[in-house]
Amino acid sequence: MTDLLPSGVPPDLHLVRAAQSGDAASLGLLLARHRAPMYGVALAMLGHGPDAEDAVQEAALIALRRIGDLRDPEAAGPWLRMVVRNVSRAQLRRKSAVPVAELEGFVAMDRSGGPPDPADVLDEQVLRDWIWSALEQLSPGLRLVTMLRYFTDVTSYEEIALLCGIAVGTVRSRLNQARAKLAAALLSLGDRVHDDAASLTARHRLLAEQTLIAAHHGELASAWAGWRSPRLEVTWPTGKRSDLDYLGFSFGRDVSEGVRQKLLNVVASREVVIWETAIVNPPEDPFHCPPGVVWVHFLDRDRDDRLRLYHPRHRRGGPAKDHGG
Numbered sequence: 450m451t452d453l454l455p456s457g458v459p460p461d462l463h464l465v466r467a468a469q470s471g472d473a474a475s476l477g478l479l480l481a482r483h484r485a486p487m488y489g490v491a492l493a494m495l496g497h498g499p500d501a502e503d504a505v506q507e508a509a510l511i512a513l514r515r516i517g518d519l520r521d522p523e524a525a526g527p528w529l530r531m532v533v534r535n536v537s538r539a540q541l542r543r544k545s546a547v548p549v550a551e552l553e554g555f556v557a558m559d560r561s562g563g564p565p566d567p568a569d570v571l572d573e574q575v576l577r578d579w580i581w582s583a584l585e586q587l588s589p590g591l592r593l594v595t596m597l598r599y600f601t602d603v604t605s606y607e608e609i610a611l612l613c614g615i616a617v618g619t620v621r622s623r624l625n626q627a628r629a630k631l632a633a634a635l636l637s638l639g640d641r642v643h644d645d646a647a648s649l650t651a652r653h654r655l656l657a658e659q660t661l662i663a664a665h666h667g668e669l670a671s672a673w674a675g676w677r678s679p680r681l682e683v684t685w686p687t688g689k690r691s692d693l694d695y696l697g698f699s700f701g702r703d704v705s706e707g708v709r710q711k712l713l714n715v716v717a718s719r720e721v722v723i724w725e726t727a728i729v730n731p732p733e734d735p736f737h738c739p740p741g742v743v744w745v746h747f748l749d750r751d752r753d754d755r756l757r758l759y760h761p762r763h764r765r766g767g768p769a770k771d772h773g774g
Contacts, residue, residue, distance in 0.1 A: 462523050480512060487529055487533045490530050494541070584596070587630055587631075594613065600723075611759065649718075660672045665709065669700055673753065681693050681756065682755050696756075703738060709728075719748070723744065727741050728741055743760075744757075
């Protein structure tokens with residue numbers, strides 16, 4: 450039987466071990482216990498105001514993602530304060546908040562293979578289903594900016610604003626709200642049964658792969674027929690709107706000119722699904738199309754109801770190369 454502290458809460462050692470085994474409620478208790486000293490670090494570095502609260506919330510999200518990397522469970526307090534300290538330093542260096550994927554060196558990790566992709570790390574963590582269940586509790590507007598910020602290459606406030614068609618200040622406000630709601634959701638969702646996030650993502654990845662293969666053979670509309678709404682509307686990077694037929698025509702025209710798209714990443718929730726693709730231009734015309742496309746699908750009753758396309762400024766992995774096939 451677990452030894453309890455006078456307060457009735459298990460010691461850090463047991464909370465950390467339980468959290469590392471996938472018990473989100475234990476992680477919630479751990480964060481609640483150490484919130485005051487974490488906030489004290491943020492206040493000392495950032496002063497009174499929203500920045501200190503943002504730093505603590507950002508640190509809580511990092512803890513959610515990286516609790517499995519804490520090697521000494523009894524050092525949870527110093528570890529959490531270190532995360533807050535580094536988040537605060539990053540905020541002092543930059544006006545915008547730093548995505549979780551960019552927070553290098555905040556915890557002890559094996560980086561021998563290079564920094565991991567955010568979605569890959571998420572899939573490897575036992576808490577991934579809790580995280581996605583918490584994301585599903587957010588409103589669609591909060592969920593979309595959070596998915597983009599933390600799980601795609603579209604991480605800057607400016608690009609998120611352009612993709613979503615909202616002001617930069619609105620992006621910042623929505624991210625602040627989302628972080629606060631995710632932190633608050635930890636305890637309320639901790640003991641529930643969660644959907645299998647990996648299965649949902651795998652299903653949508655297969656759909657994406659099948660759709661792109663069909664599109665390269667001039668069959669985009671037929672491939673999409675089974676999971677789109679009859680009223681599907683496409684919004685292009687320029688703001689122009691069209692139906693799926695025009696998207697199929699445009700895709701086919703690019704294919705006839707030697708352009709291909711390669712699927713890089715899929716991020717899926719019940720109502721929003723994001724594809725990231727690299728554009729492979731023909732060797733004789735390497736700048737025919739921008740280097741990549743972000744496809745944001747808005748679902749209604751599990752059918753594609755709206756699609757928004759965006760060309761990011763930067764695409765992971767550098768220029769795409771055509772390897773044949």
